Amino acid sequence: MSDRVFEIVTSSFMKLLIPGITVTIPLTILSFLLSLVLGLLLAVSQTANIKGLKQFSVFYIWIFRGTPLIVQLFIIFHGLPTIGIYIEAFWAAIIAFGLNLAAYNAEAIRAAILAIPEGQLEAAYMIGLSYPIAMIRIVLPQAFQIAFPSLFNNLISLLKDTSLASSITVVEMFAVVQQITGRTYEYFALYLEVAFIYLIFSTLLTFLQSYLEKKFVWKSDATKEEKRGRRRAMLG
Amino acid sequence: MLEIIGLKKSYGDNEILKGIDFKVDKGEVIAVIGPSGSGKTTLLRCISFLSNSDEGIMRLDDYECDMKSATKSEVSHLRENMGFVFQSFNLFRNMTVIKNVMEGLITARKMDKKEAKEIALEMLEKVGMLEKKDSYPDELSGGQSQRVAIARAVALNPRVILFDEPTSALDPELTGEVLDVMKKLADEGTTMVVVTHEMGFARDVASRVVFMADGYIVEEGPAKEVIDNPREERTRQFLSR
Ligand SMILES: Nc1ncnc2c1ncn2[C@@H]1O[C@H](COP(=O)(O)OP(=O)(O)O)[C@@H](O)[C@H]1O
Ligand SMILES: [Mg+2]
Numbered sequence: 001m002s003d004r005v006f007e008i009v010t011s012s013f014m015k016l017l018i019p020g021i022t023v024t025i026p027l028t029i030l031s032f033l034l035s036l037v038l039g040l041l042l043a044v045s046q047t048a049n050i051k052g053l054k055q056f057s058v059f060y061i062w063i064f065r066g067t068p069l070i071v072q073l074f075i076i077f078h079g080l081p082t083i084g085i086y087i088e089a090f091w092a093a094i095i096a097f098g099l100n101l102a103a104y105n106a107e108a109i110r111a112a113i114l115a116i117p118e119g120q121l122e123a124a125y126m127i128g129l130s131y132p133i134a135m136i137r138i139v140l141p142q143a144f145q146i147a148f149p150s151l152f153n154n155l156i157s158l159l160k161d162t163s164l165a166s167s168i169t170v171v172e173m174f175a176v177v178q179q180i181t182g183r184t185y186e187y188f189a190l191y192l193e194v195a196f197i198y199l200i201f202s203t204l205l206t207f208l209q210s211y212l213e214k215k216f217v218w219k220s221d222a223t224k225e226e227k228r229g230r231r232r233a234m235l236g
Numbered sequence: 237m238l239e240i241i242g243l244k245k246s247y248g249d250n251e252i253l254k255g256i257d258f259k260v261d262k263g264e265v266i267a268v269i270g271p272s273g274s275g276k277t278t279l280l281r282c283i284s285f286l287s288n289s290d291e292g293i294m295r296l297d298d299y300e301c302d303m304k305s306a307t308k309s310e311v312s313h314l315r316e317n318m319g320f321v322f323q324s325f326n327l328f329r330n331m332t333v334i335k336n337v338m339e340g341l342i343t344a345r346k347m348d349k350k351e352a353k354e355i356a357l358e359m360l361e362k363v364g365m366l367e368k369k370d371s372y373p374d375e376l377s378g379g380q381s382q383r384v385a386i387a388r389a390v391a392l393n394p395r396v397i398l399f400d401e402p403t404s405a406l407d408p409e410l411t412g413e414v415l416d417v418m419k420k421l422a423d424e425g426t427t428m429v430v431v432t433h434e435m436g437f438a439r440d441v442a443s444r445v446v447f448m449a450d451g452y453i454v455e456e457g458p459a460k461e462v463i464d465n466p467r468e469e470r471t472r473q474f475l476s477r
Contacts, residue, residue, distance in 0.1 A: 117324075117326070119322060119324055119326035120326060120328065120329070122286050122320075122322070122326065123320070123322065123326035123327070123328065123385075123388075124328070124339075125286065125315065126284060126286075126315060126318070126319065126320040126389070127339060127340030127344055127388065127389075127392060128312065128315060128316060128340050128343075128344030128345065128392070129339075129340070129343060129344055130312070133343060133344075137328075137339065137343060138328050138330065141330045142329055142330050145330070218329055218330055218331075218372040218373075218374060219372055219374065219375060220332070220370050220371050220372055220375060221370075223371075223375055
């Protein structure tokens with residue numbers, strides 16, 4: 001690598017990392033929270049068999065899974081203004097990502113709810129819980145555990161997909177790298193560099209996932225401790 | 237105390253319960269026996285409104301309701317008086333043993349935590365599961381799970397507890413610990429309806445035996461009489477297997 005390239009790559013690192021931390025990550029987190037809440041509502045309106053809502057949910061998922069994310073993004077940012085709805089780029093991105101991912105999260109949560117044995121709900125009824133309370137107290141926590149890996153997968157996809165926000169003027173990490181390449185023409189090195197930063201972020205998420213998955217099992221502390229002890233013993 | 241009159245239930249074209257009259261008095265232990273597929277589980281599920289009925293009247297003391305068209309509030313009122321112990325335990329996997337027992341008291345009955353905990357501890361003591369109070373269901377044997385499930389039902393102090401083959405999902409060496417708990421409850425005067433294949437239990441613990449076959453109650457009477465000297469041919473056949 002020439003000194004010039006080295007110089008550009010090192011001086012760009014912070015320039016990329018900062019929008020990564022201040023834009024890409026908040027964009028990811030906020031969109032994901034929106035997609036989680038909406039996804040949960042969509043999933044529950046299907047499994048609860050609420051008339052009308054169920055059809056709406058199926059329709060919603062059909063639309064948002066069946067059309068490209070970038071088109072959805074453009075409709076919200078460029079399309080809505082023509083009917084008088086103006087949304088700032090950053091929020092337009094959150095709305096588009098959130099609405100889109102909600103469809104995928106809904107499917108993950110719905111499948112998880114269906115995987116919970118009917119007996120859990122019946123036992124809840126027999127101790128006097130109503131359907132909504134039984135869902136909140138018993139079924140959804142268990143479904144969430146089952147859906148967790150899929151939801152986390154979706155989160156990691158989202159992290160990478162936020163780069164599409166650059167196409168609607170959001171100055172996130174990928175937009176910044178495009179500005180720098182525009183000035184320096186060092187496409188290869190700089191795109192590799194930004195890929196590397198995305199990789200760091202998603203790797204951290206993967207660590208977070210396995211950490212949470214371990215915490216998120218319904219075993220008493222004594223059993224967990226014993227398991228850890230056994231693993232330690234095995235490692236010698 | 238609890239009475240069912242003319243209960244009918246079909247699945248599609250298949251009529252499972254063809255007109256069941258059934259009565260439980262306070263303090264009674266009723267064993268429901270009969271061949272597999274005769275509708276015993278369906279009977280308990282209809283009584284507890286887990287399945288809907290096609291016809292039938294339920295009376296609880298002076299309270300009467302049409303089982304077919306029971307409203308949500310009727311169902312919840314009637315269920316307050318019933319406990320259910322399932323063949324497959326159905327303990328809440330996301331809660332510790334003690335939380336399983338406290339759940340109904342706190343969430344449904346709005347009891348305060350401290351009081352609920354006291355009751356739960358007392359119930360777990362009764363079923364011999366106090367030591368495992370902080371374990372999760374996945375860490376228990378079948379026999380232990382079923383004892384916790386019994387504690388969960390008893391904690392709400394229902395007027396009658398329905399048991400659907402509480403020991404048939406258990407390894408043979410674990411049935412004893414569950415039957416012992418049930419015998420203890422019987423001795424304390426708990427009203428119970430127990431679907432079971434344990435003839436020893438039915439004979440020695442139950443006050444009355446109901447024999448079901450093909451959707452009818454074929455024979456019923458004092459436990460020892462029905463089991464030792466069945467009047468009906470169908471009952472005799474079943475018992476001599
Ligand atoms: N959900 C259901 N749908 C259709 N048929 C059912 C259902 N549940 C039970 N049955 C049928 O009803 C009959 C009685 O079942 P069940 O009450 O479980 O009998 P038992 O508990 O006496 O073995 C069986 O023939 C069974 O196949
Ligand atoms: Mg059965």
